[in-house]
Amino acid sequence: MDVAEARAAPAVAALPIRRRRGAWAAFARHLLRDPYALIGISIYAIFVVVGLTAPWLAPYDPMEILFTADGGLAASLPPSADHWLGTTNLGRDIVSQLVMGTQPSLIVGLSAAVAVASIGTVVGLLAGYFGGAVDQVLMRVTDIVLGLPFLPFVIVVTALLGPELQNIVFAVAVLLWPNAARVIRSQVLTLSQRQFVEAARVTGAGEWRILFVHVAPSVLPFSALYGAFAVGWAILTQASIAFLGFGDSSAISWGTMLQDAYASQALDRGQYFWFLPAGFCIVLVVLAGFLVSRGYEDLLFPKLRDDT
Amino acid sequence: MTELLAVRDLAVAYANGAVHAVDGANLSVRRGGMLGLVGESGCGKTTLARALMGVLPGGARITRGEARLDGTDLVALSPAARRARLWRDLAFVPQTAMSALDPVYRLRDQMREVLCDRGGLSRTAADARAVELFEAVGLHPSRLADYPHQFSGGMRQRAAIALALALKPKLVIADEPVTALDVIVQRQVLDTFRSLSTDLGLSAIIVTHDISVVAYLCDQVAVMYAGRVVEHGPANAVLEQPSHPYTMGLMNAFPDLESDEAVLAPIEGSPPPLSDPPPGCRFAPRCPFAEAVCTREVPPAVAVTPDHWAACHRTPEAAALRPRARDPLTWRGVAEATA
């Protein structure tokens, strides 16, 4: 290697790192400037705090059957100072269920996000950078996944592997990663033509080094975006599976609460305080993800930005 | 020939008045005449053309001046009255007809839209007129059944011209009508304009950065620099005997039209930022003939002949400056010296 080239290398190699900082800094600025994103982040923060402290926050054991002072079953009580949202038809405290139900939703949402983002990023990087067979396989797999009906597939997978949360996450990840991989692939395709990658190649950097040190940091914001999309999908899917009765019935979640309310004729009796709050919680968490990723999406795909 | 359009001191501001893309432009178009509006990209010629059409991008507006078409000031009209005149009095030929024609409608439907909705013709009358128009621009009427993407670049441009002529407008404004085309097709489209001018007495403003287009097509020319018209007059007079130093420099940048000797001497430096233009003459920082007065006072329009003027303090000396301007050495180092 020429001396001049060797000296030029460090300066060139610094470029992608600056780029990466640029992208994350833009992300942070966007969060602070966009009021919707700020609301989304705040909602997330509240639910994460509630989820982490749920065992201490919940006034009762969510599965405990409660009795009134005169010894009767505390069934279907209206909201009161003791039970802010009343009790279920079997005398369980609804607020406690709601608080404890935060945990499975967050676990499912976050682990699906991590799974989708990491699989999508790795496959997208390989397919975009090396092309050829990996690329072909990725394209065909995406075609197949588009031919699998979403919820029926998750139902069958839970019937096959068991109702535990990790199986729901697995099924959701199987269905969502190819989309992320495809977008990251096309990003890599444009990036590999860029000068800093060419420069790194000229300086003799190995292909793997170029891929993970120079290219990967620039596509991470896209991984984050697709991870954020996965949060909402996973939470909605877990709730639907639980509602359909294919979930883990021993663990309290918002979905099982709603299934319980539905099966126990809470609708018939007009017990709105039983089935409205759990639904609102799901809406809020999923909406928070939309609010954060929406503006961020504009940032990454400026074509859609409305500047007129 | 009488004056059809008179633009006086027209100014267009972007970004809440902080930047003036057009800042006090004057020009006039004669009835039946073709005016070439020339200048480098970014000099404001496209903004001026769009301002005359009354369709400026978001955030831009006319801040002062007037544009009288047949005596009526377009700038002073209410939006509704303005819109009523669009396409009937003033029509537009875009730079790229590909993006300017709606891709999902056949040309016949695009003709009908203009002829029926704006011209009040019946469908049958409109279809007959569309055939006439296509023939006038040298397109086979059967092509009216085609979609824009089925046309070649030159044909598309001619279709756009036919659309512009639909309502017999008093004035057609063409924004770089041949820039996107290759040379041979350019010639065909220019010939279309030429025959429309001689056969129909078309009045037009041809916005272009290409002096050879002006030389081929126009009887009048207006030269724009940094948001203002700096020289205005009969095309042969301005091109052969330029009186503004900028026009002289511009002519140097093109191969000589008459003789074969190619003196290519570019004007050094770049146009001033429109957000912060220099006081006085805007060309002064790049002008080899600039004097103290040029950096202080905005030069007035000085008549060379009754219908030829230049906005330069040294216009009376133009004949003496012209030979010096042909020498590339005159231009060397001017921009750095004044920067």
Place this chain on the structure above:
Amino acid sequence: MPYLIRRLLQMAFVLWAVATIVFLMFRLMPGDPSAAFIDPTFTVEQQQAVRAQFGLDRPLPQQYLIYLGNLLHGEFGLSFRQRQPVLGMVLEVLPNTLLLTLTALLIAYAFGTLLGALMAWKRGGRFEAISVPLVLTTRAAPEFWVGMVMLAIFAFGLGWLPSGGANVAGAQYASEWDRILSLDYLRHLALPALTLAIYLQGLPALLMRSSMLEVMREEFVTMARMKGLPERTIMLRHAARNALLPLVTAFALGFGQSVGGNVVVENVFSWPGLGRLLAEAIANSDYPLAQCAFLLIALVLVLMNFLADLLYGLLDPRVAHGRG
């Protein structure tokens, strides 16, 4: 290779791959698929006869080939529970699902397209500031929960509409058409269709908005303005018409996805459709029935994906001719 043939081959490949995935999934299901047919009183020989009848005594690759052959002949087997061909059971409920999906999509796309066009037209104003978060909220709401709220209000609270099923119990109709065209059927359809539509309208609304914002920056919209056309005409005839293209594709894709996505809503409203059949079959371990329902849902999905591609080509003259 011509586009159509390439696309057909791709579809055949996807169908084969999905059928294979289904085979593997259901073959790995817990429990012996023949267990439902075997009485505790059966002798070992009798048990083996039943297993042979299902081909379960053969090696897996051979079973796979038999399975593929059966699919090609439209043989989907017998229901464990009902002891009748599953295909008939599935086809019987298919019209209900298709009708529900179509009704919901029509409501959703009519409303969503208008809403999206309005959001783009009135961009930057109060209308957009309110409607965008509202649309996002409908996309974030679980369908079954929206369905529960609808039931609580309109069926149980106000008593306006029935709470489930497709027809009043015991009603007799001369033909399937009479049943579907009855007012009773429509009353049963209203709530599930509306619930689905509330969720589905978000996509066309957001898609139309961004598509139209993009079109509004096109030169031909500026030209329409120069032609002195009224703003309404510019927005409807030029901006909205051009912005519609991606929505037609989305409609076809949405149809394919909803047929499977209806599972939850069909269960909330006890709507006798494919999704409800699938959920019940899985809950009852009736694997042949579940497998057949799943395959049919997947088939509709793949066909609609294919149709969406074709429609896109047909509707956009540029694409249509470019591919010709």
